[in-house]
Amino acid sequence: MIREFFLGFIKIHTLYHASKGGICGIEIIKELKRHGYAVSPGTLYPTLHALERDGYLKSRMLVIHGKRRRYYKATKKGISVLKKSRERLRELVEEVME
Amino acid sequence: MIREFFLGFIKIHTLYHASKGGICGIEIIKELKRHGYAVSPGTLYPTLHALERDGYLKSRMLVIHGKRRRYYKATKKGISVLKKSRERLRELVEEVME
């Protein structure tokens, strides 16, 4: 049940970090794991691709410690969507929080 | 983007009302519409069936104003899941709200 929300939070979370210095797939997976949530690569990477395809993220390959990592930064569109999503989210949550 | 959260809220919303006196499909559709969200019958009814199949809701047919309506009440399991979901949800939201 809470899983459905969580899947949405992956996107907001990603946008949030991508709006502050950039983030890559493996970092997201590890960070979410610290918070107690598991997300598989088969879920995450297609999600990142979709966010980029839709113009919310822009990526480039970097080599860190000899490993290729695709780092994502939020676009203007991405930042604007992040803001709006947070507002709507707050409304929806207050609705069910009594 | 926000749509994903919304689809989760349909369930929590339903559980919430089902835990306080019962609710039926058409009422959910209308109430969500008041809040500015559209949910089609093809989405809602299978969702209700799944919630009942999984033991969160219990339904019975009533005749109201000469019309058949299937009213749902939350089970103990449903109420317990509702509580837990709200807690986890609150955590997740605070995480991205900065």
Added chain:
DNA sequence: ATCATGATATCGCAATCCGATATCGATATA
């Protein structure tokens, strides 16, 4: 050159979304 490793990408099946359509039963009308 080859290998091991970490990271990303993709495959395939199952589940979900949702517009459109069908069904169903109760009342009104005749």
Added chain:
DNA sequence: TATATCGATATCGGATTGCGATATCATGAT
């Protein structure tokens, strides 16, 4: 009694998504 109408629920089918498992791929080490 028959049937027409209407509100509400149920289902169909194509597109999309979730995700475990697997493949790919570039880099640094041996």
